[in-house]
Amino acid sequence: xxxxxxxxxxxxxxxxxxxxxxxxxxxxxxxxxxxxxxxxxxxxxxxxxxxxxxxxxxxxxxxxxxxxxxxxxxxxxxxxxxxxxxxxxxxxxxxxxxxxxxxxxxxxxxxxxxxxxxxxxxxxxxxxxxxxxxxxxxxxxxxxxxxxxxxxxxxxxxxxxxxxxxxxxxxxxxxxxxxxxxxxxxxxxxxxxxxxxxxxxxxxxxxxxxxxxxxxxxxxxxxxxxxxxxxxxxxxxxxxxxxxxxxxxxxxxxxxxxxxxxxxxxxxxxxxxxxxxxxxxxxxxxxxxxxxxxxxxxxxxxxxxxxxxxxxxxxxxxxxxxxxxxxxxxxxxxxxxxxxxxxxxxxxxxxxxxxxxxxxxxxxxxxxxxxxxxxxxxxxx
Numbered sequence: 001x002x003x004x005x006x007x008x009x010x011x012x013x014x015x016x017x018x019x020x021x022x023x024x025x026x027x028x029x030x031x032x033x034x035x036x037x038x039x040x041x042x043x044x045x046x047x048x049x050x051x052x053x054x055x056x057x058x059x060x061x062x063x064x065x066x067x068x069x070x071x072x073x074x075x076x077x078x079x080x081x082x083x084x085x086x087x088x089x090x091x092x093x094x095x096x097x098x099x100x101x102x103x104x105x106x107x108x109x110x111x112x113x114x115x116x117x118x119x120x121x122x123x124x125x126x127x128x129x130x131x132x133x134x135x136x137x138x139x140x141x142x143x144x145x146x147x148x149x150x151x152x153x154x155x156x157x158x159x160x161x162x163x164x165x166x167x168x169x170x171x172x173x174x175x176x177x178x179x180x181x182x183x184x185x186x187x188x189x190x191x192x193x194x195x196x197x198x199x200x201x202x203x204x205x206x207x208x209x210x211x212x213x214x215x216x217x218x219x220x221x222x223x224x225x226x227x228x229x230x231x232x233x234x235x236x237x238x239x240x241x242x243x244x245x246x247x248x249x250x251x252x253x254x255x256x257x258x259x260x261x262x263x264x265x266x267x268x269x270x271x272x273x274x275x276x277x278x279x280x281x282x283x284x285x286x287x288x289x290x291x292x293x294x295x296x297x298x299x300x301x302x303x304x305x306x307x308x309x310x311x312x313x314x315x316x317x318x319x320x321x322x323x324x325x326x327x328x329x330x331x332x333x334x335x336x337x338x339x340x341x342x343x344x345x346x347x348x349x350x351x352x353x354x355x356x357x358x359x360x361x362x363x364x365x366x367x368x369x370x371x372x373x374x375x376x377x378x379x380x381x
Contacts, residue, residue, distance in 0.1 A: 041083065123167050148219045160211070165186070194212070240306070
């Protein structure tokens with residue numbers, strides 16, 4: 001077993017870290033307080049290969065493996081989780097659905113612009129009445145002649161207000177239950193595609209989250225993405241990779257919070273000593289660092305398996321569950337180590353504390369991850 005990442009991956013980590021410190025770090029507080037989507041910075045990541053990292057070069061991507069992609073998400077999230085989330089939703093959800101389920105014409109039309117960051121993608125599965133129960137989708141697509149007519153609404157859609165491409169799930173055969181849901185590939189300029197409200201969130205405030213509405217939206221037959229009735233099944237495959245993304249995002253947040261706490265502990269003096277000299281603080285830092293490394297190993301293993309085209313249903317859920325819950329604990333301890341200053345915005349850990357909670361909810365709650373894992377553990381051998 002080789003636990004060493006390659007020199008190329010180390011170089012990638014350094015490059016992304018330098019980019020994040022230079023282009024993202026100076027604006028984090030401004031973006032957060034103003035709910036500002038960092039469009040200019042997102043565009044800059046396209047030519048660097050960060051927006052299409054895992055796709056082949058023939059489709060405009062960088063041709064990297066999934067572990068390298070995790071490193072990108074981790075390093076961006078270490079500085080601003082909102083930026084990591086924007087890239088993750090664009091890449092592992094929208095673009096990846098097109099790559100895995102699309103025909104050659106669809107891939108050649110959409111992927112190069114998405115991979116180069118010229119277009120931003122969003123992925124619409126969740127509805128007001130269909131969150132964890134995605135099979136309860138109400139949005140409907142009816143075939144009328146040569147056109148699909150879509151009606152319904154989606155919520156909690158990351159990047160929606162800035163996307164040029166939307167992958168949306170709709171019911172095409174209600175009697176077929178989960179096998180009656182199909183995926184559609186939608187240009188957001190199409191008449192009948194409307195944006196609803198943009199959510200005012202606790203955290204991840206620079207990442208736009210909102211509603212999309214299908215109002216008699218007409219798509220040609222070629223707008224069907226993948227096989228009819230297999231949209232939900234394909235979504236489950238997409239979420240296996242997406243959960244690895246959220247695990248990497250969680251690790252980045254935890255690492256950022258830990259780094260801040262470690263630095264502060266070496267500067268803050270109480271009772272005539274740096275607080276890093278107190279055993280109580282040392283134990284907190286030890287537990288934080290150990291938990292981060294454990295989550296990183298779980299996540300990198302899932303990413304490696306994913307790159308080997310192996311099933312990662314259990315492994316991605318385990319990584320997402322452990323990493324997200326670990327990150328919440330680490331951010332809590334980081335605030336505690338800062339004491340009263342942990343409650344002050346200029347110290348940064350309060351933002352990690354607000355941002356991190358989404359990781360235990362998005363792309364499947366912790367409760368859903370436990371159900372996924374249990375299902376795999378209890379399968380007959």
